[in-house]
Each structure stands twice: as C-alpha cells, then as structure tokens.
Amino acid sequence: MGGFHVTMLYAGLLGLLLIVLSFNLLKNWVRAARLGTAHEDGDLRRAEALVSSFTDYVPFCLVLMALIEASGAPAGALHALGGVLVAARLMHAFGSNRTRMADTLRFFGAQLTYLVMTIASFACLYVYVVPRVVF
Numbered sequence: 001m002g003g004f005h006v007t008m009l010y011a012g013l014l015g016l017l018l019i020v021l022s023f024n025l026l027k028n029w030v031r032a033a034r035l036g037t038a039h040e041d042g043d044l045r046r047a048e049a050l051v052s053s054f055t056d057y058v059p060f061c062l063v064l065m066a067l068i069e070a071s072g073a074p075a076g077a078l079h080a081l082g083g084v085l086v087a088a089r090l091m092h093a094f095g096s097n098r099t100r101m102a103d104t105l106r107f108f109g110a111q112l113t114y115l116v117m118t119i120a121s122f123a124c125l126y127v128y129v130v131p132r133v134v135f
Contacts, residue, residue: 006075007066010082014058017089021051050096054089057113061085064120071127081116088112 025047032041061081069078088109095106 006078007069011062025051046096061117068123085116
C-alpha cells in the first residue's frame with residue numbers, strides 16, 4: 001500500500017461531499033429544466049457555483065497535502081490540514097443555502113479553504129528550499 005494514508009482519508013471524505021453537491025446540482029438542473037427556468041434559476045446557479053468552487057480548490061489542496069505527506073510531514077499536521085479543509089467545505093456548502101448565517105458560513109468556509117492552501121503551499125516551499133540553503 002502507498003504512503004498517502006492521511007491524504008487518502010480526506011480525499012475519500014471530500015469525494016463523498018462532491019457526490020452530494022453534484023446530486024444537488026443535478027436535482028436543481030432537472031427541476032429548472034422541467035419548469036423551463038434554467039437560465040434565471042437562482043438555486044441552480046448557486047448549486048453550479050458551489051460545485052465549481054469545490055472543483056477549483058479541493059483537488060489542488062489534496063495534491064499539496066499528498067506532496068507534504070510524501071516528504072514525511074507528521075500525520076498530525078496533515079490531519080489538521082485535512083480536517084480544516086473538510087470543515088471549510090462543509091461550511092461553504094451550508095453557507096450557500098438561504099438560511100440564517102449563510103453568508104457568514106460561506107465566507108468563513110472560503111477563507112479557511114484559502115488558509116489550508118496557503119499553509120500547504122508554504123509547507124511545500126519549505127520542504128524544497130530548506131535542504132538547499134547553504135549556511
């Protein structure tokens with residue numbers, strides 16, 4: 001078995017979340033198509049944006065996590081990144097509904113996603129640069 005055990009856990013969890021988001025998109029698409037309102041349907045547009053945002057950011061975060069894991073990062077650090085990423089994407093998904101606090105959830109979900117990507121990017125740069133710096 002490969003050496004990406006922690007990243008595989010979060011890839012699996014996030015993959016299931018993408019399935020749920022995709023089914024929601026399909027449900028909204030079928031409803032809007034049946035009503036003939038696909039071009040101006042707000043729920044359909046929200047569902048499309050949610051899947052689009054997920055597919056823009058989550059795969060890259062998982063690639064960064066896999067690279068960090070391959071470099072020997074502690075499992076705890078990877079679980080922290082993965083756990084925050086899952087929580088962020090759930091917050092972003094629930095924040096895309098028309099509920100109380102939705103804007104706040106969506107905002108913090110997006111910001112936490114950016115935070116995970118930033119930390120993971122810096123970790124990759126650290127792993128690359130530090131061994132090459134001559135003191």
